[in-house]
Amino acid sequence: MPLAESTEPRAVAAAPAGRAKKFGTAATRAAIPAVTGSLYAARRKIQPQAVRGTFRWIKWVLLAVALGVYYLVPFLRWHRGAGEPSQAVLLDLDRGRFYVFSIELWPQDVTYVMGLLILAALILFLMNAVAGRIWCGYLCPQTVWTDLFLAVERLIEGDRRERLKLDAAPWSVEKIALRGMKHAIWLMIAWWTGGAWVLYFADAPTLVADLATFQAPPAAYTAILILTATTYGLAGHMREQVCTYMCPWPRIQAALTDEHALNILYRDDRGEPRNSAKKSALLRAAGQPAGDCVDCFACVTACPAGIDIRDGLQMDCIQCGLCVDACDAVMMRLGRPTGLIGYDTEANRRSRASGGGPVSRIVRPRTVLYAALVAGVGGFMLYSLLTRSFTALSVLHDRNPQFVILSDGSVRNGFTLRIVNKRPVERRFALSVEGLPESRVEVVGGVPDALPVPSDATQEFRVLVFVPPGAPAASAPLAFRITDPATGETAGAQDYFKAP
Amino acid sequence: MADTANPGTPPAGPETTGHEWDGIAEYNNPLPRWWLYGLYATIIWAFGYWIAYPAWPLVSGYTGGLLGYSQRATVLGEVAAVRRERDARGQAQLASAAVAEIRADPALLRLALATGKAAFGDNCAGCHGSAATGRQGYPNLQDDEWLWGGTAEAIERTIRFGARSGHGEAHVGDMPAFGRDGILTRAEVEAVASYVLSLSGKPGVAGAKPDKGAEVFAGNCAGCHGEAGKGNPEMGAPNLSDAIWLYGSAPEQVVATVTNGRKGVMPAWEGRLDPATIKSLAVYVHSLGGGK
Numbered sequence: 001m002p003l004a005e006s007t008e009p010r011a012v013a014a015a016p017a018g019r020a021k022k023f024g025t026a027a028t029r030a031a032i033p034a035v036t037g038s039l040y041a042a043r044r045k046i047q048p049q050a051v052r053g054t055f056r057w058i059k060w061v062l063l064a065v066a067l068g069v070y071y072l073v074p075f076l077r078w079h080r081g082a083g084e085p086s087q088a089v090l091l092d093l094d095r096g097r098f099y100v101f102s103i104e105l106w107p108q109d110v111t112y113v114m115g116l117l118i119l120a121a122l123i124l125f126l127m128n129a130v131a132g133r134i135w136c137g138y139l140c141p142q143t144v145w146t147d148l149f150l151a152v153e154r155l156i157e158g159d160r161r162e163r164l165k166l167d168a169a170p171w172s173v174e175k176i177a178l179r180g181m182k183h184a185i186w187l188m189i190a191w192w193t194g195g196a197w198v199l200y201f202a203d204a205p206t207l208v209a210d211l212a213t214f215q216a217p218p219a220a221y222t223a224i225l226i227l228t229a230t231t232y233g234l235a236g237h238m239r240e241q242v243c244t245y246m247c248p249w250p251r252i253q254a255a256l257t258d259e260h261a262l263n264i265l266y267r268d269d270r271g272e273p274r275n276s277a278k279k280s281a282l283l284r285a286a287g288q289p290a291g292d293c294v295d296c297f298a299c300v301t302a303c304p305a306g307i308d309i310r311d312g313l314q315m316d317c318i319q320c321g322l323c324v325d326a327c328d329a330v331m332m333r334l335g336r337p338t339g340l341i342g343y344d345t346e347a348n349r350r351s352r353a354s355g356g357g358p359v360s361r362i363v364r365p366r367t368v369l370y371a372a373l374v375a376g377v378g379g380f381m382l383y384s385l386l387t388r389s390f391t392a393l394s395v396l397h398d399r400n401p402q403f404v405i406l407s408d409g410s411v412r413n414g415f416t417l418r419i420v421n422k423r424p425v426e427r428r429f430a431l432s433v434e435g436l437p438e439s440r441v442e443v444v445g446g447v448p449d450a451l452p453v454p455s456d457a458t459q460e461f462r463v464l465v466f467v468p469p470g471a472p473a474a475s476a477p478l479a480f481r482i483t484d485p486a487t488g489e490t491a492g493a494q495d496y497f498k499a500p
Numbered sequence: 501m502a503d504t505a506n507p508g509t510p511p512a513g514p515e516t517t518g519h520e521w522d523g524i525a526e527y528n529n530p531l532p533r534w535w536l537y538g539l540y541a542t543i544i545w546a547f548g549y550w551i552a553y554p555a556w557p558l559v560s561g562y563t564g565g566l567l568g569y570s571q572r573a574t575v576l577g578e579v580a581a582v583r584r585e586r587d588a589r590g591q592a593q594l595a596s597a598a599v600a601e602i603r604a605d606p607a608l609l610r611l612a613l614a615t616g617k618a619a620f621g622d623n624c625a626g627c628h629g630s631a632a633t634g635r636q637g638y639p640n641l642q643d644d645e646w647l648w649g650g651t652a653e654a655i656e657r658t659i660r661f662g663a664r665s666g667h668g669e670a671h672v673g674d675m676p677a678f679g680r681d682g683i684l685t686r687a688e689v690e691a692v693a694s695y696v697l698s699l700s701g702k703p704g705v706a707g708a709k710p711d712k713g714a715e716v717f718a719g720n721c722a723g724c725h726g727e728a729g730k731g732n733p734e735m736g737a738p739n740l741s742d743a744i745w746l747y748g749s750a751p752e753q754v755v756a757t758v759t760n761g762r763k764g765v766m767p768a769w770e771g772r773l774d775p776a777t778i779k780s781l782a783v784y785v786h787s788l789g790g791g792k
Contacts, residue, residue, distance in 0.1 A: 041530035
C-alpha cells in the first residue's frame with residue numbers, strides 16, 4: 001500500500017492533540033486504509049431464478065396492462081369532426097396540438113403538462129412514503145421491459161441453472177442458435193417498442209402503412225432506430241445497472257423514506273440466527289434459539305438486482321417483491337409461516353425487537369401533506385381544464401407610432417388583435433370597443449361585425465380606432481370585446497387609447 | 501502502517517479512496533467499468549468530431565473539417581428554401597394580380613402585408629421612418645393626407661414611378677419660389693402665409709394682413725391648391741386647410757415654404773424592386789390606416 005504510507009504521516013502530523021477536544025475523536029482518526037482494489041468494477045452478470053407467487057402474478061398482470069396500453073393506445077379512434085385528427089391520443093408536433101381523447105391542448109396550455117409533471121412527482125413521493133418503491137418495482141418502463149426480456153431469455157435459454165451452464169459452455173452450434181434466437185427476439189421487441197412510440201406523433205394506421213412502404217418521414221425511422229437501440233441495450237444488457245448507476249431515484253428515495261414507510265424487508269428478528277434446515281431443527285429440538293432463515297439463497301438467486309435482501313434496505317433494491325415469493329415458497333415447503341421477507345416498516349421491526357405489538361402508521365404528517373398536495377394540484381388542474389375558454393383575445397397596441405393625427409384633426413390608434421378559436425369549427429366574431437363612446441372602429445381587410453377565424457386556429461387582425469377631434473383630452477383606457485353571436489361566447493382584452 | 505498517533509483505530513466499513521479531509525474520508529464504491537469505457541468513447545468521439553467538423557482556429561482561418569460543414573452555407577440553403585416556399589405560396593400570384601385583387605383575397609392580403617412590411621423596412625424607412633410616420637419634408641404615410649392620391653392604385657403608381665424622380669411617368673409638380681424669385685414681396689408672402697394658416701384657424705404672422713393674403717392666394721396659389729385651398733393630387737398640391745403640415749405649421753415655416761417653394765423628390769422603384777414587392781408595398785402602405 002504505497003499510497004497509504006505516503007498519506008498517513010501527513011494525516012498524523014495534521015492531527016494535533018487539541019483537535020480531539022475541539023472536533024471530537026473522529027477528527028483525529030488517521031488510520032485511513034487506502035484504496036487497494038480498483039476504482040472501477042467489472043459488471044457481475046446476474047441470472048435471476050424464476051419464481052412463482054403473489055408478487056410475480058401481480059407483476060405479470062401489470063406488465064400485460066402497461067405494455068397493452070403502450071402498444072394499443074395509438075390505434076384508438078376518437079371522432080372530432082371534419083378536418084380534425086381522429087386519433088384518440090396524438091401529439092401533433094407539426095401543428096402544435098396535443099390530443100388526449102376529448103381534450104385538445106394548444107402550445108399555451110403547456111402549463112397542464114407542467115402540472116402533470118408536478119402531480120407525477122407528488123404521487124411518487126406519496127407512493128414512497130406509503131409503500132416504498134412501487135414505481136421502481138412494478139411500473140417503471142425499465143422494470144417492465146427488463147422483465148419481458150428476462151421472460152424471453154428464460155423461454156429460450158432456460159432458467160438460471162441452464163443459463164449459467166450455457167454461459168460457461170464453449171461456443172457450439174447450439175449455443176450460437178440459442179443466443180441468436182434470443183437476440184433476434186429481443187431486437188424485434190425493441191424495434192416494436194420504437195415503432196409504437198412514433199405512432200403517438202402521427203396518424204397511426206397511415207404511419208404504419210407508410211413505414212411498411214418506406215414512405216414515412218426520415219424522423220420516424222430515426223426515432224425507431226434510436227428507441228430500438230436504447231430498448232435493446234437497456235432492457236437486454238444494462239438492466240439493473242440502469243437502476244443502480246443511471247437513475248437518480250435511488251438517491252432521492254433514500255432521502256424520502258422514513259421508519260413508517262413500508263419497504264421490502266427481511267425480518268431478521270425471526271430469521272436469525274440462520275442455519276441449515278437440519279441444524280435449525282436440531283437446535284429447536286434442543287430448545288436453543290434458531291431462526292427461520294435456512295440460508296438457502298433463494299431470495300438472492302431470485303433477485304433481478306443481484307443483492308441480498310437480508311443485508312437490509314439498500315440502494316440497489318427496486319423492491320419488486322420477487323424475493324418475497326422465493327422465500328415464501330421455501331417457508332411453505334418447510335412448514336414454517338410465510339412472510340420472513342415481506343412488506344414491513346422499520347418502526348414495526350423495532351417494536352417487535354423490543355417485544356411490542358405491530359405498529360402501523362399510514363396517516364402521518366408527510367403522507368397527509370403529499371395526499372393533500374396531490375388532491376390540491378389535481379383538483380386545481382381539473383377545475384381549470386373544465387372551465388377553460390375556447391375563445392381568447394390578445395391585443396397589441398402599435399408601438400410606433402402610438403397615435404396618428406388625421407387631416408380633420410381626429411386621432412387614430414392602431415392595434416393588432418389576435419383571436420383564438422379553439423373550437424373545431426370556423427367562427428365569426430363581432431368586435432366592439434368599450435370605454436370610448438365616440439370612437440369608430442375599422443378592421444383592415446374586414447368588417448368589425450364578422451371577423452372570420454378558421455377552425456382550431458388563431459387569426460390576426462389589424463384594427464384602427466378613430467376618435468373625433470378633442471374627444472379624449474388625454475390617453476384613456478379602452479377594452480376590446482369579441483363575441484361569437486352563434487354561441488354567445490365572449491372574450492375581452494384591456495388596452496389604452498393614446499392621444500397627443 | 502504508521503499508526504503512532506491512534507494505534508489500534510479500526511478501519512470502519514468498506515475501504516476508502518485514501519483521502520482524508522478533517523476526518524472525513526470517502527468510501528471506495530467502484531464505478532462500473534462500462535462507465536469508464538463511456539468516458540473513453542466520448543474522447544474518441546471528440547477526435548472524430550475534430551476531423552469531421554470545423555474545430556481548430558488557425559492563424560488566419562480554421563480547420564474546415566472533412567464534412568465541409570458550414571453554418572453560413574446552411575443558412576443560405578435555408579434562405580433559398582424559404583424563397584421557394586414563398587413562391588409556392590403565392591409570391592408569384594402577387595406579381596400577376598392587381599392590387600384590388602390582392603386586397604380582396606384574405607390569403608393574398610396577408611402575404612402582401614407581410615412582404616410589404618419587410619420591404620418597407622429595407623427600402624422606405626430611410627426617409628419615411630420605420631413606422632412610416634415620415635418627418636419634416638417626408639410625408640407621413642400613416643395619416644389620411646396624400647399628395648398624389650391615397651387609393652391603393654395611386655400609391656402603387658407613386659411607388660413605381662416616384663415624384664420628380666426623372667422617370668418619364670413620374671409625378672411632376674412645381675411650387676415656384678415666390679419670394680426668392682421676386683414673384684411676391686416679403687409683405688405679400690407674409691400676408692398669404694397668414695391667410696393660409698387662418699384656413700385651419702391657426703395664428704398667422706404678427707402684423708400681416710390676411711385680407712390681402714386672400715387676394716394674393718386667389719391670384720397665385722388657387723391654380724394648384726384650389727379656391728378653398730383643398731389641394732389637388734393631380735399636381736401634388738397639398739390640402740392647406742387641414743391639420744397636417746408636411747413642412748411645418750409655424751408662421752415662419754409657412755413663410756419659408758412660400759418664399760422658396762417645395763420640390764420633394766421620391767425615387768422611382770420600378771426596376772429596382774420586383775412587381776410583387778411594389779404591389780405588396782402599396783397594399784401595406786394603404787393598410788397603415790390612411791388609405792382611401
